Amino acid sequence: xxxxxxxxxxxxxxxxxxxxxxxxxxxxxxxxxxxxxxxxxxxxxxxxxxxxxxxxxxxxxxxxxxxxxxxxxxxxxxxxxxxxxxxxxxxxxxxxxxxxxxxxxxxxxxxxxxxxxxxxxxxxxxxxxxxxxxxxxxxxxxxxxxxxxxxxxxxxxxxxxxxxxxxxxxxxxxxxxxxxxxxxxxxxxxxxxxxxxxxxxxxxxxxxxxxxxxxxxxxxxxxxxxxxxxxxxxxxxxxxxxxxxxxxxxxxxxxxxxxxxxxxxxxxxxxxxxxxxxxxxxxxxxxxxxxxxxxxxxxxxxxxxxxxxxxxxxxxxxxxxxxxxxxxxxxxxxxxxxxxxxxxxxxxxxxxxxxxxxxxxxxxxxxxxxxxxxxxxxx
Ligand SMILES: Cc1cc2nc3c(=O)[nH]c(=O)nc-3n(C[C@H](O)[C@H](O)[C@H](O)COP(=O)(O)OP(=O)(O)OC[C@H]3O[C@@H](n4cnc5c(N)ncnc54)[C@H](O)[C@@H]3O)c2cc1C
Numbered sequence: 001x002x003x004x005x006x007x008x009x010x011x012x013x014x015x016x017x018x019x020x021x022x023x024x025x026x027x028x029x030x031x032x033x034x035x036x037x038x039x040x041x042x043x044x045x046x047x048x049x050x051x052x053x054x055x056x057x058x059x060x061x062x063x064x065x066x067x068x069x070x071x072x073x074x075x076x077x078x079x080x081x082x083x084x085x086x087x088x089x090x091x092x093x094x095x096x097x098x099x100x101x102x103x104x105x106x107x108x109x110x111x112x113x114x115x116x117x118x119x120x121x122x123x124x125x126x127x128x129x130x131x132x133x134x135x136x137x138x139x140x141x142x143x144x145x146x147x148x149x150x151x152x153x154x155x156x157x158x159x160x161x162x163x164x165x166x167x168x169x170x171x172x173x174x175x176x177x178x179x180x181x182x183x184x185x186x187x188x189x190x191x192x193x194x195x196x197x198x199x200x201x202x203x204x205x206x207x208x209x210x211x212x213x214x215x216x217x218x219x220x221x222x223x224x225x226x227x228x229x230x231x232x233x234x235x236x237x238x239x240x241x242x243x244x245x246x247x248x249x250x251x252x253x254x255x256x257x258x259x260x261x262x263x264x265x266x267x268x269x270x271x272x273x274x275x276x277x278x279x280x281x282x283x284x285x286x287x288x289x290x291x292x293x294x295x296x297x298x299x300x301x302x303x304x305x306x307x308x309x310x311x312x313x314x315x316x317x318x319x320x321x322x323x324x325x326x327x328x329x330x331x332x333x334x335x336x337x338x339x340x341x342x343x344x345x346x347x348x349x350x351x352x353x354x355x356x357x358x359x360x361x362x363x364x365x366x367x368x369x370x371x372x373x374x375x376x377x378x379x
Contacts, residue, residue, distance in 0.1 A: 004029050006379060007139055007148035008119070009127055009169070011037035013368035014351025015154030019116035021376035028119040029148070031141060032164075033126045038109045039163040040156070044365070049105035050098050051084070051091055052077050052362040052369075060363045062186075062239050063356030064331035068367065075373035077366060087111045098361055122146075127155065130172045132344065150346040152375055157325030157352040158183050169353035170328065176344045178333040181355050185322030186239045187364075189230035190313040198280050199224050205274050206231055210252040213240045218359070219252065224277075227317060236359040238316055239326065248309045250281055256306045263292040267303075281306060324364050328355040338378040339371060350375045 004027050008015045011032030019030050030037070041049055056077040058065040081099070084091060089107045091099040101107040126142035130151060139146045155169035170180045192199055202224035209222045211233050223231030237246060251259075251271060259270045268278040268289045282289045285305040295303070316322070329349045333342060339354070341347040350371040358364040 004148040010155040014372040016112035017372035019119040034164040050362040071370040075370040159322040181327035183325035186326040187323035189317040191228040210249040212247040260292040
């Protein structure tokens with residue numbers, strides 16, 4: 001049986017980018033459970049793949065900031081854009097922040113496929129386990145055993161099982177004795193306690209808000225849904241929230257006390273929000289929707305809660321809806337400069353299987369690509 005120089009486990013974003021940057025002189029296999037590669041890339045960003053962001057720094061990630069900072073210094077947002085453009089993919093910027101494929105995520109998938117053509121792609125191969133015998137790795141798959149000198153685990157997180165996702169990467173890490181943080185759903189909608197059930201009645205409405213969660217302030221649109229709350233700002237909130245309170249500023253660009261001062265109008269008509277939402281917020285903070293001039297001292301005090309509506313979500317929508325997983329192989333188990341296991345020589349981990357998770361907005365692909373290139377360069 002031939003022994004590959006490198007086997008990449010998983011033909012997703014990080015695995016393909018790693019393969020694309022590995023030397024053509026190496027004998028490489030990419031092992032993928034699905035009948036085609038990059039299924040998450042395909043559906044991401046509504047089919048147009050939010051590749052990266054105009055602002056990228058280690059502070060946009062939950063995880064080891066030094067590790068992220070180093071990976072970004074090796075393959076930054078600008079390096080990624082140059083790589084794409086040099087290969088004929090010119091992304092467009094939406095909302096002044098998000099880089100998307102112009103027409104379809106196929107643009108980036110085709111690029112990655114063509115740049116990793118020197119790797120043998122083994123489709124419909126489910127990875128079952130990985131062992132190391134006398135310095136050689138033995139990979140058991142549903143189609144038999146493969147051998148390699150080096151292995152890159154790029155099997156991603158376990159959300160969206162329907163796309164082939166699994167926690168095999170964590171199982172492999174644990175089998176080799178590496179410490180991991182179990183996966184939990186992230187970039188996912190949040191469910192509500194009965195006290196906030198008023199939000200469910202606003203299903204379909206959205207508003208630009210600021211949310212404070214732990215020491216982060218996140219700014220984007222929030223969507224009210226049947227099951228709870230969602231939308232970009234909530235998905236990012238879910239990355240940093242585990243339990244406890246979050247705080248919403250429903251009117252981040254206004255000062256409520258200045259708005260009502262001297263006004264003869266009804267309070268709810270002053271909010272730059274859908275009327276139904278304005279009324280529901282007033283109801284939630286126990287202020288009667290009346291003419292501003294009728295507001296008393298107590299009302300004015302309560303009105304301040306428009307900028308700081310505080311509550312504890314109940315939970316989240318779960319793995320089936322989560323765009324990513326928090327958790328993964330602990331960075332303390334890896335050499336920061338190579339993403340190689342400190343204990344198991346020639347075993348590397350990249351992408352979502354590492355305990356690094358980005359906010360919503362292209363950060364997870366940026367991490368997948370940066371970590372993939374970092375690893376390829378060291379191999
Ligand atoms: C609906 C959705 C939309 C998203 N949109 C965006 C977006 O717009 N921007 C962004 O930055 N991020 C987005 N993400 C997150 C992003 O897709 C992931 O963070 C990224 O794909 C992680 O890259 P990866 O290479 O680590 O894992 P993946 O891309 O998931 O690749 C892992 C590969 O391993 C394979 N695999 C898993 N288990 C096995 C096994 N047992 N045997 C063989 N193969 C296996 C999988 O089939 C998969 O192909 C989105 C995710 C989802 C679910």
